[in-house]
Amino acid sequence: MLTVTLLEAHLERCGSARHLLQIHAQFVASGLLADAFAASRLLRFTADTSLLPLPLPFHHSLRLLRLVHRPNAFSCNTVLRAARDHGLPHLCLPLYASMPALPDEYTYPILITACATRGAVDEGRQVHCHAVRHGFECNLYLANALMSMYSACGCLGDARKVFDAGPMWDTVSWNTILAAYVQAGDVAQAVEMFTQMPKRTAAAVSSMLALFGRRGMVDEARKLFDRAEYKNVFTWTAMISCFQRNGMFTEAFSLFSGMRGEGWPVDEVAMVSVVAACARVEITQNGYMCHGLAAKAGLDSRVNVQNALIHMYSSFLDVVAARRLFDTGHCLDHFSWNSMIAGYLKNGCFKDAKELFGAMPDKDNVSWTTMISGCVQNDQSSEALSVFNSMLAQGIKPNEVTLVSIISACTNMSSLEQGKLIHEYIRKHQYNITVVLGTSLIDMYMKCGCLESALEVFDRMEQRGTPCWNAVIVGLAMNGLVTKSLDMFSEMELSSTATPNEITFTGVLSACRHAGLVEEGQRFFKLMQHKYHILPNIRHYGCMVDLLGRAGYVREAEDLIKSMPMSPDVPAWGALLGSCWKHGDSEVGERVGRELVNLDPHHDGFHTMLSNIYASEGMWQCVKDLRGSMKQRHVSKIPGFSVVESSL
């Protein structure tokens, strides 16, 4: 005779689906199903994902519930929870509608979370009404679930209404409403909520750290972390991840070491974050150490850790190690495939990438985008276009990154025709022209010499960040519209949404060089340093040297080269040499020429220029010596040389 106690004992020993089915059969045969309590014990077992590594299919729970003679709210809730947790949240409401028992206080939070996972806010509102009607309005768990549901569905106002209506909330309520503002990225409200909280729990601190991390507010995060009263693994991980996503990889790693030093256990998420940080540092040692640690902690079989490691080894230019991980992983997901494909592309293994991409079972838009941008990076822009067309043919919707990549393919090919087609696609599907997307369109039109379209894109943009101003200023300069380019710079200075940066000055300086505007160039060169505190880079110097040299200020150009904090590159020397030649300054020219010929012994152009300078001074022997080290012998074109050559 099977009793509830015996049943429980059986269930505890149960290790396989087959065994569970046997118990199930005995259970039905013994008539214990009439006992709602006993039935609920079995139901709990069949429905709970955490109890067994082999959760039974949901229909078992449902069938079992139908067999129970007089099910109570508990048994129904168990099945509702099973539906929610087995990826069938859409079955919850129909099940609720035909529920054979009266719902209790546990029922509504389950239904609300089911709606939240589906993003079904309208149904959530209906459930909210039902719960109120059944008198659960002031239930803490319901209120918390409601806040979380409304915030997940983007209805922050409704979440706040629930919070404000409540009499006395617990820490979970505070954390939930805080998390709502964090998810919405509302720093001001989140900070206010955080300061008002009666207790700043580790959960609340973690939320705030995540928000600061996403917004690049590393100093605020660090201050909060250092002063936090309560910390746990989540808090440490949030801080590590904050460093990681803001490019402070060394800090991320040392904080991870600190966490271990304090004896905190390392879990999957912390591992993923720190491996991601190691991937971005050229020193590979920390990365290998993390891999070893992950293996020791048994975390290396987790697919997320494997993915982070695949990415890490790809960054270390070790595709073989990455591929080994990929081949040994037993539950690969989209991340694994996409990371491996990206790894091949990053390492120039274009063929392997294509092969793996072809073999990938169901490609998502990241897979397609990875492949498209990889083609562009590997100088296969026309291939990028054909991949893009197959993507559309498969009915996959490109996202902003895809579009930026494909536009840059058009830019590379200077293909106005294809670029226009993509632009048409963007218009037709009403994509929001963000700063990034707009900038790439402006770049494309500028490169293709289609200034009107470029300016039209710019004029129509709602948000105008620094990059799109730069694209316009640089593009106009590139196309020789110097005055217009400089006018745009003045406009940009007045704009509140953009600030000139390094690239902006590259644009205006090259515009000045184009038009030989020495004074304007000098003004910009000072402006960037004194007003905007930008240190000129090697290109800025090169531009100024060229500008001064061309205008005949050869000595000033030489002084500028000498004042450079970095060693001048070939274009800078070349510009100076060119101006020496043009303006007949053989003294400087000789010095510079020798420098250049040493720096780039295979550049015949420099040899020719130097030869000309020697020739103008009648230093024919030097011309002859130089000739010996040249490949193309252009030296014979130097006026007068053929006459004297035989006498040397």
Add this chain to the structure above:
DNA sequence: TTAGGGTTAG
């Protein structure tokens, strides 16, 4: 029953 940390594509 309810809250909190992470990875890939540009």
